[in-house]
Amino acid sequence: MKILVCFKAAPNVEMLLDEDWVVDKKLLIDTSFVRNDLSAHDESALEMALQLSDASRDLGMHVELNALTVDGPGATPILKTLSALRFATAVRIEPGADFLFQPTAVASIISQYIRLHAPPDVVLFGSQSDIGENAKTPLLTAEMLGWLCITRATRIVPTDEEHMTVTHQVDDGHARETVRVPCVISVGDAPCTYLRKPTLRDRLSYGKKPIAVLAEEDFQLPEETETLMDLEILRHERDAAIIAGESPAAKAKVLYEDYLKPLLSRP
Amino acid sequence: MKFKCILNGCAPNVKARAEELNSFIGTYLGNAALTGSTILFYANQEDRPALHDLVPTKSVELVRVGGYQPEIILDALKCTEDKEDTFLYLFPSGVVGAELAVRWAFRKNGSSLVHVEQMTLEKGGLMAVKKAYADHVRATFRLDRQPFCISLAKGSVERVPITGRENLQIIEHDLSGLNGDGFVRDTQWIPAEQARDLTGAKLLIVGGRGLETRENIRQLKEMAGAMGAEFGISRPVALNAWEPMHRLIGVSGTIARPEICIAAGISGAAAFYAGIEKSKLIIAINTDPQARIVKAADVAIIDDCMAVMDELTKIFMFDCTEQA
Numbered sequence: 087m088k089i090l091v092c093f094k095a096a097p098n099v100e101m102l103l104d105e106d107w108v109v110d111k112k113l114l115i116d117t118s119f120v121r122n123d124l125s126a127h128d129e130s131a132l133e134m135a136l137q138l139s140d141a142s143r144d145l146g147m148h149v150e151l152n153a154l155t156v157d158g159p160g161a162t163p164i165l166k167t168l169s170a171l172r173f174a175t176a177v178r179i180e181p182g183a184d185f186l187f188q189p190t191a192v193a194s195i196i197s198q199y200i201r202l203h204a205p206p207d208v209v210l211f212g213s214q215s216d217i218g219e220n221a222k223t224p225l226l227t228a229e230m231l232g233w234l235c236i237t238r239a240t241r242i243v244p245t246d247e248e249h250m251t252v253t254h255q256v257d258d259g260h261a262r263e264t265v266r267v268p269c270v271i272s273v274g275d276a277p278c279t280y281l282r283k284p285t286l287r288d289r290l291s292y293g294k295k296p297i298a299v300l301a302e303e304d305f306q307l308p309e310e311t312e313t314l315m316d317l318e319i320l321r322h323e324r325d326a327a328i329i330a331g332e333s334p335a336a337k338a339k340v341l342y343e344d345y346l347k348p349l350l351s352r353p
Numbered sequence: 354m355k356f357k358c359i360l361n362g363c364a365p366n367v368k369a370r371a372e373e374l375n376s377f378i379g380t381y382l383g384n385a386a387l388t389g390s391t392i393l394f395y396a397n398q399e400d401r402p403a404l405h406d407l408v409p410t411k412s413v414e415l416v417r418v419g420g421y422q423p424e425i426i427l428d429a430l431k432c433t434e435d436k437e438d439t440f441l442y443l444f445p446s447g448v449v450g451a452e453l454a455v456r457w458a459f460r461k462n463g464s465s466l467v468h469v470e471q472m473t474l475e476k477g478g479l480m481a482v483k484k485a486y487a488d489h490v491r492a493t494f495r496l497d498r499q500p501f502c503i504s505l506a507k508g509s510v511e512r513v514p515i516t517g518r519e520n521l522q523i524i525e526h527d528l529s530g531l532n533g534d535g536f537v538r539d540t541q542w543i544p545a546e547q548a549r550d551l552t553g554a555k556l557l558i559v560g561g562r563g564l565e566t567r568e569n570i571r572q573l574k575e576m577a578g579a580m581g582a583e584f585g586i587s588r589p590v591a592l593n594a595w596e597p598m599h600r601l602i603g604v605s606g607t608i609a610r611p612e613i614c615i616a617a618g619i620s621g622a623a624a625f626y627a628g629i630e631k632s633k634l635i636i637a638i639n640t641d642p643q644a645r646i647v648k649a650a651d652v653a654i655i656d657d658c659m660a661v662m663d664e665l666t667k668i669f670m671f672d673c674t675e676q677a
């Protein structure tokens with residue numbers, strides 16, 4: 087079985103200071119000086135692909151893992167890590183513009199890439215990117231490919247060469263379904279899916295493989311149907327009163343007497 | 354001009370979503386010269402009588418399906434909406450609403466936006482507001498192509514009860530024969546563990562990655578129990594599977610509105626903070642005075658959270674026995 091995982095690196099914006107949050111004329115926020123991480127849900131998708139591969143091996147089935155991102159060179163370290171984790175291919179498509187808020191363009195590039203190259207059986211996504219938060223790319227890709235789609239998966243177990251059992255979040259609960267491939271699966275909040283680290287030996291043996299880079303010009307772009315008009319920075323300040331004291335017990339006492347007790351004793 | 358609400362009556366908590374839509378319509382479409390109706394999907398005949406109370410518009414199409422599956426619902430919508438000139442489809446918050454909005458817009462050659470908090474109608478277009486940049490930013494988008502399909506953000510509006518359903522116009526469809534192309538071989542529904550309603554909790558105690566171990570999280574939960582408080586967790590704690598996902602607080606979990614919230618060992622990332630910002634009093638306990646949560650709280654203690662919480666529980670218990 088062949089699996090393609092689509093991911094997007096994202097600057098860790100929790101590291102920005104208040105004064106760093108500035109919107110420029112092109113409606114961009116400069117985040118270039120903070121570390122690039124994987125989007126939270128994409129990290130889970132990559133780890134779930136690795137777990138799926140492990141579980142398939144135990145059943146005597148072979149799984150080939152591939153990774154794809156439409157992103158600038160900033161994504162290269164992540165692609166190298168994925169090579170070291172034995173992804174068969176790690177491909178980057180260089181975007182001509184910033185596609186943060188253009189999920190239709192990204193989905194279109196991904197679906198064209200899938201059609202052009204040997205199509206995978208399963209395409210895995212995160213359910214939303216950290217910065218764009220569009221929550222649309224996997225759904226649009228499924229529609230463009232005409233494939234079926236399962237959203238917000240929390241667990242994927244191989245069944246046979248043509249089926250897998252997917253547990254996924256739905257309103258007010260989960261559903262566990264046996265689905266047939268090919269399909270698109272987006273990953274939700276899945277426990278135990280922090281991305282594993284490659285061994286030093288695998289880094290040296292596999293992590294040095296060159297990353298394939300394709301140009302966006304090789305793909306046709308559709309018209310976007312939504313346009314970003316404005317960004318407004320949200321600031322949450324409540325001016326906390328700091329409780330001082332000599333010990334945790336002293337501070338807890340002030341907290342209880344001055345704040346908790348009066349509120350808790352109200353009917 | 355016509356707008357339509359799409360509701361998945363197969364989910365147990367559809368009432369809350371219907372009341373959200375009711376509130377959203379009242380706020381953003383109340384005065385416009387629009388006619389609205391609802392398409393309500395349901396699977397069980399026993400649920401049928403109670404469905405009227407879930408309709409936030411003056412008319413409804415009740416559509417019986419085999420069960421919730423997006424492929425089935427999209428096929429069913431194709432049947433009911435084929436000849437309709439609806440310009441706006443409103444989907445509720447939650448997983449299903451967001452999924453259907455995007456896919457339905459694609460199939461209707463329209464435009465979509467999910468997790469929408471506010472909207473305004475403009476000539477020929479629709480402006481809608483949602484969060485971006487890991488919830489640090491409010492982004493406004495213009496949707497250009499009709500039909501506009503939007504799904505609501507969780508907790509963006511206060512729910513408004515639905516009343517006066519006596520003269521509801523009803524059309525019925527039975528599409529229980531649709532099978533979604535046999536993509537799914539078998540389905541097992543796993544209801545959420547009875548998640549407590551944190552909306553009105555008096556005291557909510559939330560533990561984060563600063564607690565460092567499963568054992569500390571367990572102890573904090575016990576302390577919360579002793580104090581009669583509700584207990585929640587941040588995403589890293591849930592990802593470590595130290596507590597089940599339904600205790601997650603934040604945009605991906607519960608948007609709580611407690612009177613008092615104690616955030617212990619939590620940095621206060623925007624995506625988490627959205628889940629507690631409606632608290633009347635926010636108390637942060639953190640070893641780092643620079644942590645974002647310290648600024649965003651009303652009261653803060655800079656110290657080890659387990660030590661403080663341990664003392665706080667003792668004081669609370671002592672006071673309770675004194676009073677008794």
Ligand SMILES: Cc1cc2nc3c(=O)[nH]c(=O)nc-3n(C[C@H](O)[C@H](O)[C@H](O)COP(=O)(O)OP(=O)(O)OC[C@H]3O[C@@H](n4cnc5c(N)ncnc54)[C@H](O)[C@@H]3O)c2cc1C
Nearest residue numbers: 561562563587588603604605618619620622624639640658
């Ligand atoms: C799209 C998206 C959705 C998300 N949704 C959610 C969500 O719904 N809920 C959620 O929680 N997160 C969500 N996140 C993740 C969020 O951005 C943060 O990564 C997460 O909230 C951090 O959790 P934390 O505060 O527990 O951990 P950290 O950020 O690691 O903070 C730990 C804190 O503990 C403090 N600390 C350490 N030791 C101690 C000690 N002994 N005593 C006291 N304090 C101590 C540290 O100073 C630090 O401030 C989402 C992210 C994205 C991108």
Ligand SMILES: Nc1ncnc2c1ncn2[C@@H]1O[C@H](COP(=O)(O)O)[C@@H](O)[C@H]1O
Nearest residue numbers: 092093156211212214215220221222223
């Ligand atoms: N530029 C990109 N390249 C590859 N995959 C992407 C890209 N942007 C988004 N994705 C994938 O689509 C998911 C949803 O993104 P979004 O629709 O932007 O919220 C992400 O979690 C990724 O898996």
